[in-house]
Amino acid sequence: MFHRVIHENWTTIVPIISFVFTAGIFLFVSIRAIRLPKDRRDKLARIPLD
Amino acid sequence: MTTSITYDDKTVRRFMTASIFWGVVGMLVGLLAATQLSWWQMNGKFLETITFGLFKGEGLAYITFGRIRPLHTNAVVFAFVGNMVFAGVYYSTQRLCKCRTASDLLSNIHFWGWQLIIVGAAITLPAGLTRGKEYAELIWPLNIGVVLIWVVFGANFFWTLAKRNEKSLYVSLWFYIATIITIALLYIVNHLSIPTSLTHSYPIFGGVQDALVQWWYGHNAVAFFLTTPILGIMYYFLPKAADRPVYSYRLSIIHFWALVFIYIWAGPHHLLNTALPHWLQTLGMLFSLMLWAPSWAGMLNGLLTLRGAWDKLRTDPVIKFFAVAVTFYGMATFEGPLLSIRAVNALSHYTDWTVGHVHSGALGWNGFMAAGMFYWLAPRLWKTKLWSTSLANMHFWVGLVGILLYVSSMWVAGIMQGLMLAETNPGGATLKYEFVETLSQINILYVLRSAGGLFFLLGFILCAFNIFMTARSGKAHDDTVDVQILEKTKKDTMTIGESLRQDPVIYSVLSLAFMILWFLLPHHADKAALAVTLILIAKAVSLFKKEGNSWGHYFDRLLENYLPFTVLIFFAVAIGGMVQIIPSLLVNKAANTEERLQIPYTPLELVGRDIYVSEGCYNCHSQMIRTLVPDVMRYGPTEEQGYSRMGESLYDHPHQWGSKRTGPDLAREGGALAQGSKTMRVGRRDNLWHFNHFWDPRQTSPGSNMPPYPFLFDTKADLKSLPKRIAVQTTLGVPYPAMTKDEIEQSARDQAMEISSSLVQAGAFIPDKPEMTETELMRHLADTEIVALIAYMQKVGSYEIVDHRREGKALDPDSIRKQGKAEPAISPTTSKR
Numbered sequence: 001m002f003h004r005v006i007h008e009n010w011t012t013i014v015p016i017i018s019f020v021f022t023a024g025i026f027l028f029v030s031i032r033a034i035r036l037p038k039d040r041r042d043k044l045a046r047i048p049l050d
Numbered sequence: 051m052t053t054s055i056t057y058d059d060k061t062v063r064r065f066m067t068a069s070i071f072w073g074v075v076g077m078l079v080g081l082l083a084a085t086q087l088s089w090w091q092m093n094g095k096f097l098e099t100i101t102f103g104l105f106k107g108e109g110l111a112y113i114t115f116g117r118i119r120p121l122h123t124n125a126v127v128f129a130f131v132g133n134m135v136f137a138g139v140y141y142s143t144q145r146l147c148k149c150r151t152a153s154d155l156l157s158n159i160h161f162w163g164w165q166l167i168i169v170g171a172a173i174t175l176p177a178g179l180t181r182g183k184e185y186a187e188l189i190w191p192l193n194i195g196v197v198l199i200w201v202v203f204g205a206n207f208f209w210t211l212a213k214r215n216e217k218s219l220y221v222s223l224w225f226y227i228a229t230i231i232t233i234a235l236l237y238i239v240n241h242l243s244i245p246t247s248l249t250h251s252y253p254i255f256g257g258v259q260d261a262l263v264q265w266w267y268g269h270n271a272v273a274f275f276l277t278t279p280i281l282g283i284m285y286y287f288l289p290k291a292a293d294r295p296v297y298s299y300r301l302s303i304i305h306f307w308a309l310v311f312i313y314i315w316a317g318p319h320h321l322l323n324t325a326l327p328h329w330l331q332t333l334g335m336l337f338s339l340m341l342w343a344p345s346w347a348g349m350l351n352g353l354l355t356l357r358g359a360w361d362k363l364r365t366d367p368v369i370k371f372f373a374v375a376v377t378f379y380g381m382a383t384f385e386g387p388l389l390s391i392r393a394v395n396a397l398s399h400y401t402d403w404t405v406g407h408v409h410s411g412a413l414g415w416n417g418f419m420a421a422g423m424f425y426w427l428a429p430r431l432w433k434t435k436l437w438s439t440s441l442a443n444m445h446f447w448v449g450l451v452g453i454l455l456y457v458s459s460m461w462v463a464g465i466m467q468g469l470m471l472a473e474t475n476p477g478g479a480t481l482k483y484e485f486v487e488t489l490s491q492i493n494i495l496y497v498l499r500s501a502g503g504l505f506f507l508l509g510f511i512l513c514a515f516n517i518f519m520t521a522r523s524g525k526a527h528d529d530t531v532d533v534q535i536l537e538k539t540k541k542d543t544m545t546i547g548e549s550l551r552q553d554p555v556i557y558s559v560l561s562l563a564f565m566i567l568w569f570l571l572p573h574h575a576d577k578a579a580l581a582v583t584l585i586l587i588a589k590a591v592s593l594f595k596k597e598g599n600s601w602g603h604y605f606d607r608l609l610e611n612y613l614p615f616t617v618l619i620f621f622a623v624a625i626g627g628m629v630q631i632i633p634s635l636l637v638n639k640a641a642n643t644e645e646r647l648q649i650p651y652t653p654l655e656l657v658g659r660d661i662y663v664s665e666g667c668y669n670c671h672s673q674m675i676r677t678l679v680p681d682v683m684r685y686g687p688t689e690e691q692g693y694s695r696m697g698e699s700l701y702d703h704p705h706q707w708g709s710k711r712t713g714p715d716l717a718r719e720g721g722a723l724a725q726g727s728k729t730m731r732v733g734r735r736d737n738l739w740h741f742n743h744f745w746d747p748r749q750t751s752p753g754s755n756m757p758p759y760p761f762l763f764d765t766k767a768d769l770k771s772l773p774k775r776i777a778v779q780t781t782l783g784v785p786y787p788a789m790t791k792d793e794i795e796q797s798a799r800d801q802a803m804e805i806s807s808s809l810v811q812a813g814a815f816i817p818d819k820p821e822m823t824e825t826e827l828m829r830h831l832a833d834t835e836i837v838a839l840i841a842y843m844q845k846v847g848s849y850e851i852v853d854h855r856r857e858g859k860a861l862d863p864d865s866i867r868k869q870g871k872a873e874p875a876i877s878p879t880t881s882k883r
Contacts, residue, residue, distance in 0.1 A: 011473050012491050015466035019458065019495070026454075 059528040061157040062141045069133035076125030077507040084500040086115045093757035108758040112176040116666025120187040121175040129168045134420040138283040147214035148533040156206035163199040179249045182663035190251045193241045204230045211612045215536040218609045221302045225282030232274040232623045240267035246775045252703040260705040266317035273313040291368045297354035308344035314626035319390035323676040325696040338390030345383030352376035367442035371422030378414025400711040403464025406457040413453045434524025445512040452505025463495035472680035485714040486753045549614030557590035643697030646849040654798040658842025672708030673717045685715045701784045720846040729801040731844040738812040740840045762836040806831035
């Protein structure tokens with residue numbers, strides 16, 4: 001695996017990894033945000049700031 | 051004295067409706083084109099399935115990628131954004147001038163004329179009628195229509211300015227003036243052509259000169275059609291929606307003048323590392339980098355206008371769309387200069403990274419500004435409430451996810467393909483990947499791009515439905531207001547001469563003139579020019595310190611005088627174009643080429659080239675090997691090939707350097723004359739390979755996504771119009787020998803017969819015509835477009851070596867024509883390939 005990434009096919013692997021990584025995080029937090037219950041959302045939005 | 055004025059909002063409603071309609075059409079065509087890159091069957095074969103076998107065929111000419119990609123770009127740029135711009139300009143100009151548009155008749159002609167041109171484009175582009183220049187594909191009768199309608203628009207606009215009841219011109223109006231003037235200039239110069247028929251013409255520029263003019267236009271179409279008018283709209287509608295004045299008036303002055311002056315110089319960044327002279331490439335890169343500053347000044351001015359109104363982001367979809375649109379403007383104008391750096395461009399150019407960049411501007415900046423403006427306008431134009439805020443919010447999120455998916459997949463596809471194309475095997479002497487391997491690798495990203503485009507389209511359909519329901523729930527309404535009539539003596543009192551005889555103008559012009567002389571003059575004289583420039587700048591600074599107030603007063607007066615203001619804008623944009631284009635007009639001649647000179651096409655090859663242009667092959671194939679090691683290794687590895695020289699495309703009207711490689715470069719596809727033949731050439735691949743490739747690209751290149759072209763095997767080549775075409779080429783300076791009409795046609799027929807005979811001898815056959823005998827097949831093929839196209843493919847990039855220094859005299863194309871020789875004999879030391 002490391003030989004492939006470092007020496008052989010890095011141009012085909014690294015850009016895809018970066019895309020999957022970014023899209024994955026984006027998807028994860030999006031799902032997390034959408035599934036957050038409304039009362040929890042409202043409570044967190046109203047945490048006192050002072 | 052006051053008067054009551056009713057604004058012409060009918061025209062605004064019309065343009066807005068047209069924009070939404072053409073927007074959906076343009077995006078739908080874009081989606082089809084995007085899917086074609088993943089599945090070649092989308093070029094027509096899919097019709098077999100959806101018509102249950104009623105349509106039969108491997109491809110349909112009218113919807114091949116090369117034909118509908120220009121339809122997509124033209125529809126989105128000129129139909130969707132164009133109509134949106136006109137809606138915004140008509141609405142805001144009337145209110146900023148406190149008067150009704152000058153002429154309802156001109157407004158009507160403008161609206162219907164523009165829609166007629168769009169319909170004309172929608173018919174001619176799929177029919178393969180094109181000029182072969184990106185974003186300038188429309189045929190010459192439509193070009194004339196565009197110019198006439200633009201003049202109508204301009205006349206109506208400036209007439210309204212003359213009738214205005216507001217003394218000063220607001221920022222938005224400056225941007226509209228710049229748009230009208232500059233687009234007229236760009237459009238006319240880049241569309242100068244000589245017709246050969248009602249539907250065909252050759253541009254008067256050729257080769258490197260055509261490339262330079264094209265991208266001067268192409269880049270500034272983005273600048274002055276997709277940016278400046280939208281900025282004008284931003285400066286009007288964003289403060290209205292946020293209910294706040296613009297953040298900084300001073301910043302808007304800097305933003306406007308810096309943008310207008312700098313933008314026009316940046317075109318050559320589309321031609322980095324090519325045969326374009328180096329000084330032009332450097333100018334293009336530097337001015338692109340400088341564009342960062344004014345562009346971000348505009349973005350910050352827009353975003354900071356929302357100060358104190360950010361809470362509206364939670365509730366108001368209009369503000370949501372505007373905030374994201376302005377952010378995308380900032381991101382796209384950051385990315386643009388980045389891509390203009392030569393080293394970055396070496397990786398990004400010809401790849402999908404550029405496509406991603408363009409779409410972050412088109413979908414994010416233009417698309418979202420349009421949506422925000424429509425949602426703001428609709429309730430006012432139909433005097434009602436927006437039908438559904440929730441639907442608008444859903445449009446926002448669906449559209450935003452669509453854009454992000456689109457641009458991120460294109461970034462990754464572009465970078466990955468660029469890296470793969472430059473990758474070598476251990477030892478560094480050979481390339482690691484075939485072109486088609488890179489294509490297979492990015493296919494998954496192409497699928498994601500289509501998904502992103504689909505999301506954006508769905509969002510826009512929601513917008514169309516929402517606006518339609520809003521209109522249905524209300525009633526068309528034109529605003530009526532009472533305004534104070536402005537006396538004629540209180541506006542437009544400055545003459546053009548007076549406006550030019552001012553210190554700021556005089557010192558700017560003189561400094562710029564001496565700076566240009568610094569570039570152009572020989573040694574020592576250039577240093578003197580630089581010294582004078584510095585002295586002039588120092589003098590201007592000292593004068594400004596002393597008389598700064600009067601300079602400010604002059605600018606204020608300028609804003610109360612629209613004609614002098616317009617003239618100054620014209621000068622600001624004309625300077626950049628002149629400095630870049632005039633020198634290339636003077637040097638782009640055979641006499642000035644070094645080392646290599648293109649061999650003109652034979653009549654049949656010219657027919658083939660016109661088919662190549664007509665089918666839009668330039669949308670996927672470049673004909674320009676850049677001065678970069680990976681390019682040379684892949685496309686021109688031998689010493690006699692190498693990178694593309696300026697002289698190799700000197701006679702190409704239009705040039706076909708391309709801007710994107712979905713397929714490989716073709717600059718070295720052609721080759722020398724076949725043994726024993728006077729006309730037939732054999733290049734990198736033989737005639738049979740090309741024959742099979744056009745019938746079914748996957749037969750010769752497994753994994754290719756190129757459309758099949760079965761219709762070329764039936765359509766007869768147009769030889770009748772050849773004499774006219776060659777006459778026009780000769781007028782443009784291509785050194786054709788003197789030939790009669792019969793000689794031209796006979797030459798084409800002889801060459802076609804030689805190629806078709808070679809094809810039949812090699813075992814070629816048409817799969818859907820198995821009954822043809824060899825003789826019938828030979829005669830049939832000799833008449834068809836496929837043979838003409840093969841003739842062209844085998845000629846592409848053919849040049850001869852010339853050495854003017856050794857010869858000691860310059861080439862004179864006219865003298866060659868007079869001698870009546872078949873091909874220009876340049877020097878005793880000439881060799882050909």
